[in-house]
Amino acid sequence: MSRPAVLAARLRTAAWLGWQIEANWADPFTFIVYSAVRPLATALILAVMYRAVAGIASSGQAFLGFYVANAFHEYVIRVLVGMGWVIVEEREEFETLKFVYTSPIGMFTYLWGRSSVKFVQASLSLLLILTTGWLILGLRWDWGAVRWLPLLLSFVLGLIAIVYFGFFVAGWALVLPRAAISVNEGVAAALTLLCGVIFPIDLLPRAVQVVAMLLPFTWWYEALRRFLIGHGASARLSSFSDGALLAALAVSTALFSCVSVWGYGVLERRARQNGKLDQARLF
Amino acid sequence: MPDHDRDHAPAVETRALRRTFAAPRNRPGAAVEALAGVDVRIERGEIFGLLGPNGAGKTTFIKILTTLLFPTSGEGRVAGHDVVRAAGEVRRRISLISGGESSGYGSLMVRECLWMYSQFYGIPAAIAWPRVDELLAVVGMTEQAHTRINRLSTGQRQRMNFARGFVSDPEVLFMDEPTLGMDVNAARALRGYVARWVRAKAGRTVLLTTHYMAEADELCDRLAIIDRGRVLACDSPAALRRQVQGGQHVELEVSVREGDGTGLPSLDGITAAWGAPHPERGTRTLKFRLPPECPLVDVLRQLEAQGVRVQGVATREASLEDVFIAVVGRGLEDTEVVK
Numbered sequence: 001m002s003r004p005a006v007l008a009a010r011l012r013t014a015a016w017l018g019w020q021i022e023a024n025w026a027d028p029f030t031f032i033v034y035s036a037v038r039p040l041a042t043a044l045i046l047a048v049m050y051r052a053v054a055g056i057a058s059s060g061q062a063f064l065g066f067y068v069a070n071a072f073h074e075y076v077i078r079v080l081v082g083m084g085w086v087i088v089e090e091r092e093e094f095e096t097l098k099f100v101y102t103s104p105i106g107m108f109t110y111l112w113g114r115s116s117v118k119f120v121q122a123s124l125s126l127l128l129i130l131t132t133g134w135l136i137l138g139l140r141w142d143w144g145a146v147r148w149l150p151l152l153l154s155f156v157l158g159l160i161a162i163v164y165f166g167f168f169v170a171g172w173a174l175v176l177p178r179a180a181i182s183v184n185e186g187v188a189a190a191l192t193l194l195c196g197v198i199f200p201i202d203l204l205p206r207a208v209q210v211v212a213m214l215l216p217f218t219w220w221y222e223a224l225r226r227f228l229i230g231h232g233a234s235a236r237l238s239s240f241s242d243g244a245l246l247a248a249l250a251v252s253t254a255l256f257s258c259v260s261v262w263g264y265g266v267l268e269r270r271a272r273q274n275g276k277l278d279q280a281r282l283f
Numbered sequence: 284m285p286d287h288d289r290d291h292a293p294a295v296e297t298r299a300l301r302r303t304f305a306a307p308r309n310r311p312g313a314a315v316e317a318l319a320g321v322d323v324r325i326e327r328g329e330i331f332g333l334l335g336p337n338g339a340g341k342t343t344f345i346k347i348l349t350t351l352l353f354p355t356s357g358e359g360r361v362a363g364h365d366v367v368r369a370a371g372e373v374r375r376r377i378s379l380i381s382g383g384e385s386s387g388y389g390s391l392m393v394r395e396c397l398w399m400y401s402q403f404y405g406i407p408a409a410i411a412w413p414r415v416d417e418l419l420a421v422v423g424m425t426e427q428a429h430t431r432i433n434r435l436s437t438g439q440r441q442r443m444n445f446a447r448g449f450v451s452d453p454e455v456l457f458m459d460e461p462t463l464g465m466d467v468n469a470a471r472a473l474r475g476y477v478a479r480w481v482r483a484k485a486g487r488t489v490l491l492t493t494h495y496m497a498e499a500d501e502l503c504d505r506l507a508i509i510d511r512g513r514v515l516a517c518d519s520p521a522a523l524r525r526q527v528q529g530g531q532h533v534e535l536e537v538s539v540r541e542g543d544g545t546g547l548p549s550l551d552g553i554t555a556a557w558g559a560p561h562p563e564r565g566t567r568t569l570k571f572r573l574p575p576e577c578p579l580v581d582v583l584r585q586l587e588a589q590g591v592r593v594q595g596v597a598t599r600e601a602s603l604e605d606v607f608i609a610v611v612g613r614g615l616e617d618t619e620v621v622k
Contacts, residue, residue, distance in 0.1 A: 006405035013402035020390050095386030099447070102349045104375040105403040273353045275304070275346070 010105045014113020021089070022117050039074055039125040040132055046070055046198060047137055064139045065233040069197045069221040071129040075162050076217065077188050078122035079115050083166030084184040086114045087173035091280055092180075098278035107268065111170055115163060141229040150246060151227035157246075157253045158220035164257035171267030177279045196221050200234040209236065216256050219249035292363030294455045294488035295325040295348060300357035302343050302512075317343040319512035320357065325490060325505075327454075330481055332503035333492040334607065340512040341492035345459045348490070349379045362454050375404075377455050380448035382463030385440040389433030393424060393443050396432060397450050404451035411450070418446035421476050423469070441465060445473055449480065458491045462498060474502055496603040506603070510611045523606045531573040532605050534558065536566045536595035537586065548589045550582055556614030566594050570614060572605055 001009065023031055050063050090097035100110055133139035169187050173180035192198065194208065195217040201209050212218045222232045223245050232238050240248065271277050302318040317340045325331040333341045346352040348359055350370040358365065364372040388396060394415055401411035419425050422442040427435065435443065441464065448456060458477070462470035481487045493499050499506055500520050507517040516523060547555055550571065558568030573579055583593055608614050 001405055001407055009402050009405060013399055017388065017391075017399055021388060094388050095384070096388065098349075098351055098381075099379065099386075099400070100403070102351060102374055102377065102379050103400065103403040103451075104371065104405070106371070110403075269353075272351065275352050277351050278346075 010109050011113045014110045015116045018114040018117035035121055043129045064229055065225045066198050067133050067139050071126050072224055073197045074122040074125040076191055078118040080162045080166040081184045081188045082118040083111050083115050084169040084173040087170050088180045095280050101277055145230050147227045154223035157249050161216035161253040161256050164260040167264040168260035171264035174271035175267050175276055177276055191217055196234055202235050216252040223249055293324050294327045296360045297321050297323045298358045300359050301355050303355045316512050321514055327486045327488050329504045330489045330502050332499040332506040333509050334499045334506050335509035339509045342459055345457050349457050378448045378451050378453035380458045380461050382460030384444045385437045387432040391432055392429050394428040400447050401450045418449055422446045455488045500603050508610050516610045524601045527601045527605045527609045530575050531598045532601055533573050534597045535569045535593050537569050538566055538592040548586055548591050550585055556608045
């Protein structure tokens with residue numbers, strides 16, 4: 001087989017394996033709960049929280065922005081954090097990481113393939129959350145005002161950042177067998193708080209805002225809001241023109257991706273140095 | 284190394300391969316030297332065995348050569364490729380089987396799991412599927428081909444993992460205690476398959492670690508005896524046995540008092556090692572090579588003087604275990620050396 005054909009076969013196989021594991025056909029109830037009910041419940045909790053605690057009408061435009069960002073945050077939870085989970089599962093639960101690692105598939109190809117299923121799951125959750133918001137919570141926007149091209153561009157750039165940062169998270173999971181689960185969960189929580197998913201970054205301390213603006217996800221959520229529903233959530237970021245917003249997203253994604261690839265390489269070498277690649281400790 | 288040279292390179296070559304594990308931070312102490320400068324050269328087409336007790340460094344050696352672990356210093360090459368600088372090239376040519384391994388993706392069926400690994404290696408489907416079916420027959424799992432892995436017994440999972448090692452038809456197959464925990468018949472059948480597999484195609488090589496003497500004797504063209512990270516002897520099993528020929532190989536069944544440890548009796552000029560205990564008789568086997576100039580009756584007197592009661596005496600041909608005792612200074616089951 002030619003090299004591209006081999007690469008395609010490997011990607012397809014990793015994606016197939018991911019589907020077999022994620023779908024968990026042996027336990028459809030768990031699969032449905034995890035794929036549909038959990039993200040929906042999270043979104044509804046957010047709605048109740050805003051209505052009851054913050055005093056903001058859950059059908060207001062401000063809340064719409066956070067609701068939409070929270071829906072897209074599924075990609076971070078599923079794909080980005082999920083790549084760290086792949087390492088935990090492979091090493092600790094299935095105890096197959098050493099066989100995958102010593103095969104020629106390569107961890108990038110493998111993680112990429114496995115994460116493609118998580119992308120599909122996240123997309124289904126996104127549709128479910130947005131549909132629920134539209135039909136039940138009255139969270140609507142003007143489809144005619146949607147700017148499709150920059151929206152699509154933003155979406156793709158964000159996905160690139162998510163996948164590459166996922167490699168970095170997977171690298172941490174490689175070197176921290178005991179703490180890998182905490183790292184995965186911690187990353188998801190940190191990105192929720194830092195990147196303006198459920199409140200504007202303007203509420204963060206000034207120094208933390210700088211950190212937030214170095215992260216591509218902050219620009220991603222802002223761009224998705226602006227191009228889908230017509231407005232962002234942050235007063236600070238609203239001063240950026242559409243072009244500047246996209247440029248900031250593109251540059252931070254490029255830098256972040258390079259750092260993530262480099263970081264993964266460093267962490268993988270460290271894991272190999274310290275004998276962590278086949279060190280099952282949790283299950 | 285140019286490609287032409289790699290084609291003629293040994294299957295495995297290590298030079299002064301060393302690996303030290305630092306003491307854990309929460310348990311300070313001396314660092315552990317798992318490999319203390321190992322030099323080995325394995326030619327293509329060989330079944331090469333590493334024989335040694337637990338903790339000898341066998342698994343560390345395999346982990347370094349299969350790119351799971353970096354060496355602290357020294358050099359390791361597989362099929363001419365450096366395991367540190369060209370790990371990707373090494374991975375294309377190798378496969379790893381770990382004994383006692385019952386790992387696997389529970390929701391996959393056995394047949395599709397083996398096929399999946401073949402795809403990781405880029406094997407075309409037209410070759411992969413017949414090979415998977417052939418391997419399932421070899422490990423006696425044709426009937427379980429469509430069984431989910433989480434429904435297999437531990438032994439069946441081990442056999443499936445054995446088949447997985449062959450699915451890519453590797454140039455160099457690393458087998459770390461491959462028959463560990465298998466029943467006798469399955470282990471014998473799989474040893475037979477390994478021997479046939481290597482001879483069936485020129486250039487296939489197996490590096491096997493084991494602490495089963497019989498397995499090493501039956502399978503290996505050459506053996507290295509390794510202990511505490513050092514290779515102490517390396518030759519064919521027959522040549523190694525010749526090293527300890529001369530004199531008698533004696534096994535004494537001696538009484539072991541309640542509460543006694545495994546302290547070996549002191550015997551002048553003789554290296555002795557404990558063999559298997561017989562708890563039902565309260566005895567244990569004591570093994571040694573009796574030099575020609577030393578009458579057995581003298582040894583029996585020495586034992587009597589130390590309060591050791593001898594229940595039975597047997598002599599036999601030299602075995603690999605005798606080689607091991609002579610080279611290492613103790614048996615595989617011992618922790619103590621007495622000369």
